[in-house]
Amino acid sequence: MVINAQNTRTETDLIGEIKVPADAYYGAQAARGMENFQISGQYNNDYPDYMKAWGMIKLACARANTEVGEMQASKLKMIEPACMELIEGKYLDQFRIDLYQGGAGTSTNMNANEVIANVALVKAGFKKGQYDKISPNDDLNMSQSTNDTYPTSLKLTMIMHNEKLKQELVLLAKSFRTLGNKYIDVVKMGRTEFQDAVPMTVGQEFHSYATMLEWNIESLDFANKSLFTLNMGGTAIGTGLNAPKGYDVAVIKHLNKISGYQFVNCDDMIAATSSLHEFVLYSSALKTLATTLSKISNDLIILSSGPRNGLYEINLPPRQPGSSIMPGKVNPVIPELMALISYRVMGNDVTVNFAASDGDLQLNAYEPVAGLAVFESQKLLTNGMKAFRVQCVDGITINEKVDARNLEITIGIVTALNPKLGHHVGDELAKEAMATGKGIIELVREKKLLTEAEIKDILSPEKMTGLDKSKYKNK
Incomplete structure (x- = not known):
């Protein structure tokens, strides 16, 4: 990251002085994170709900600290509007740290602390960096550690993402139900191991796909519930060091009011701080959904194969020319897309498993890649299912004459x-x-x-x- 020295301000942290762009709301630690972690080109602000989650968490923390007598009401008054602007989606450009990062998320936590502190300072008529008025550490991180706020930010974001994911899953299942009802009386041959089996109806086949998807709604609901258990107030390793009495209860109360969700704190904060149990559980549900989507997609590819030398039982909407050399060829690109997305999600689940299994002692330093893997899977599945539904499933038709002929000769x-x-x-x-x-x-x-x-x-x-x-x- 190249910075013009004439348009900078100097900030200081444990490592020493560092130049920060004069117009930046982030500070020293975020700047170091941007320098040190130039890895993937995927940044925190690629997931806007993630920044919204940080605004909610920091606002809840500030209100809880004020309630238990740790924070001055005058400071809360400065911090609140800054947090609200993050919740409203502002300052996304200030969160440019790579999602691949060491330090168990410390850079991201401090990024949020610095941005909120500097926004609060400017709104109150002070200059950026006047941390004697509002401090990223002493005020924005009061009664906290990255080790409780960071996993909370990941879980809150996953919950918000899950709502969008579930909406698309429900719509996709309904699309298959519609096809099932439309073709409920059309008899065809069922197949096992690619061999003729016994008759069924086209409608039964489509209804079966809807049922498979609905099973995944249940799995997601179950796994999503685990994300509502937090370790807020556990601070560094779950012992609650530097968190005043009553803070853990107060912060959950305020976070619930701000977010509209119903979180609870784990009864064993040390376990909750060192384990990625909930991430493994939720990622497994995403993987299970991916396996279902891959199975259905590849079935549609087989059923539409041909048009002269395959099964050719169904027609998929033609979306683009299929070959640079073969005239007239149209490929099943949308089911292929859905399947390859599913493979990526399955791989992301392996990443989550490794990250969870290798966390050492009282903290898992690999939370960032576990969080990224889940975020990416949620995004891919949400967008992928929408494309699958709109560009493929809703336009499927069948070839009744082919089904009838198959029944005659089978x-x-x-x-x-x-x-x-x-x-x-x-x-x-x-x-x-x-x-x-x-x-x-x-x-x-x-x-x-x-x-x-x-x-x-x-x-x-x-x-x-x-x-x-x-x-x-x-x-």
């Missing part, structure tokens, strides 16, 4: 005849059908094994597919 339909003809006769019919190319029903008629009435009864969609429309009525 050998798999012989299974439906087992109760009437027996498994051995079914084996013989299947062999002959394979050898002659004839259909099962064609052979049954030739051999006069069943009457037309029996054939019609056995091969009715309801009997073959177990279709019960009532189970989908309120979906």
